[in-house]
Amino acid sequence: MRNVKAGICQMQVELDKSMNLQKAENMIREAAGNGSNIVILPEMFNCPYDTKYFSAFAEAYPGDTASMLSHLAKELGIYIIGGSVPEKDGDAVYNTSYSFDRDGKLIGKHRKMHLFDIDVEGGVRFKESDVLGYGQEATVFDTEYCKIGVAICYDMRFPELMRLMCKAGAEIIVIPAAFNLTTGPAHWEITVRTRALDNQVYFIAASSSRNLDFTYHAYGHSCIANPWGAIIKEADEKECILYGELDLDMVQKVRKELPLLKHLRNDIYEVCKK
Numbered sequence: 001m002r003n004v005k006a007g008i009c010q011m012q013v014e015l016d017k018s019m020n021l022q023k024a025e026n027m028i029r030e031a032a033g034n035g036s037n038i039v040i041l042p043e044m045f046n047c048p049y050d051t052k053y054f055s056a057f058a059e060a061y062p063g064d065t066a067s068m069l070s071h072l073a074k075e076l077g078i079y080i081i082g083g084s085v086p087e088k089d090g091d092a093v094y095n096t097s098y099s100f101d102r103d104g105k106l107i108g109k110h111r112k113m114h115l116f117d118i119d120v121e122g123g124v125r126f127k128e129s130d131v132l133g134y135g136q137e138a139t140v141f142d143t144e145y146c147k148i149g150v151a152i153c154y155d156m157r158f159p160e161l162m163r164l165m166c167k168a169g170a171e172i173i174v175i176p177a178a179f180n181l182t183t184g185p186a187h188w189e190i191t192v193r194t195r196a197l198d199n200q201v202y203f204i205a206a207s208s209s210r211n212l213d214f215t216y217h218a219y220g221h222s223c224i225a226n227p228w229g230a231i232i233k234e235a236d237e238k239e240c241i242l243y244g245e246l247d248l249d250m251v252q253k254v255r256k257e258l259p260l261l262k263h264l265r266n267d268i269y270e271v272c273k274k
Ligand SMILES: O=C(O)CCC(=O)C(=O)O
Pocket: 043, 115, 116, 152, 153, 154, 155, 157, 177, 178, 179, 180, 183, 184, 187
């Protein structure tokens, strides 16, 4: 039996960075205290999800935010997948996720690869590429449980990237996210379930909670889908910690019983890294 307990902190993000860091710390401590082996934060957990704030909130690595996550991972002896934060690198800003092991060592750094530039009539308009740079690499790292792939929100809409992570050995894919009230009800759950099913992985999507004080209203509904494509845990839109037990033997069982990954016609088509 290879079991992992995940704790997803669906935190309410505020305008005050230090409040956000304190909130994240409190929730991480609580999730660890309740037995989580891996604790996950949402996209842009230290900064409101609005392009006008990204540059002012950005930190070069290692800044206060990543340092805090590293120290907490070590002190609490847990893995932390630190949602995402605006990262400053020279003149550029990226939407970046840092992951730490039980010793507080940085084991993963993902810069969002697909920037969220959309304009839905009567719905949501957002243009990340006005202020953010593009990440260039898929992110998969080793843990003592299995390999884990991390990507950020809009990245999950691209099956090729998810497949690349699966091909690199990921048995869990984690997506810090913040869908909204236009695309969330329409596409959130179906995308989570489909990516889990396509790749026969546990798929964890971690949102912030809904804060109506801002212009961008997060959908919430953090959830976990299993390798069969079923949602095993789902939150509502309010602040909470969502816990889920992942039985990693199920990944191999499903892959054996329904060998989708073996049946790929790589002689005809293939998703590969350029
Ligand atoms: O894909 C979507 O509908 C939402 C994406 C998003 O909010 C993001 O990438 O931050």
